[in-house]
Structures are given as structure tokens and as C-alpha cells.
Amino acid sequence: MSSTARRVREVLVSRLADWYGVAPEEVTDDRPFAEYGLTSRDSVVLTALLGRATGRQLPATLLWETPTPAALIAALTAEEEEERPAADGITARPEDGRPGPATAPGRSPVGGSTGGPST
Numbered sequence: 001m002s003s004t005a006r007r008v009r010e011v012l013v014s015r016l017a018d019w020y021g022v023a024p025e026e027v028t029d030d031r032p033f034a035e036y037g038l039t040s041r042d043s044v045v046l047t048a049l050l051g052r053a054t055g056r057q058l059p060a061t062l063l064w065e066t067p068t069p070a071a072l073i074a075a076l077t078a079e080e081e082e083e084r085p086a087a088d089g090i091t092a093r094p095e096d097g098r099p100g101p102a103t104a105p106g107r108s109p110v111g112g113s114t115g116g117p118s119t
Helices: 003-020 040-054 069-083
Strands: 090-092 099-101
Touching (some): 003 069
16 A cells, blocks of 8 residues: 555544544445445535645545545555656656557667667
């Protein structure tokens, strides 16, 4: 679990416990926030707390767009996953989302030649 995922989970569990008396072990990743009693007002407040915890500006509608802890954590850690190159050297291109080579053929990551064909 990434550090962002841990922080998000900690904030979720502590807020649900404080606001609704939910025991930490009752917070499961697949249970919708509405089942814990989360209101519209509280979801906006929780989104602001999550934004501070992750250091990001988050949309007020985040918890309605990601209605479970699993969906929320996946959404907030998606950028981290995209930034990591895969073991085979393929990364996602942010502009179109399609996989592509981590570096251009014949070029090293720092711009020098790798001895391959010139481009």
C-alpha cells in the first residue's frame, strides 16, 4: 500500500469513527460511504481533509464520484501508478493515456545516443 493510500485510509477511518462511531475494523474497502451515514456536508469536509492530507486540490464531488474507500484510494493513487515505469520500460503517456516507450528508440533517457539507429 502506498503512503498516499495509507494516509487516505487513516483520515477516512478516523473521521468515520469520530463522526459516526464506526469502529476501525468496520471500515471495509467495498462498503459505500452512504452506509456509514456520510452526509453531503460531511463529504465536502472530508474531501477538504483528504486534500490537506495528500497535498492536492480535490473536487468537492470526489466522494460521490468514488463511493467506496477502494474507489477513492484508487482515484487518489492513480497518478502515482502512472508515474512509475513498468518493468518492461512501457509507461502511460498522460496526454493520451496509451502506453508508449519510456524513451525514444536510439536515445538514452538523458538525451544521448544509445548506439541505436539515428532518428
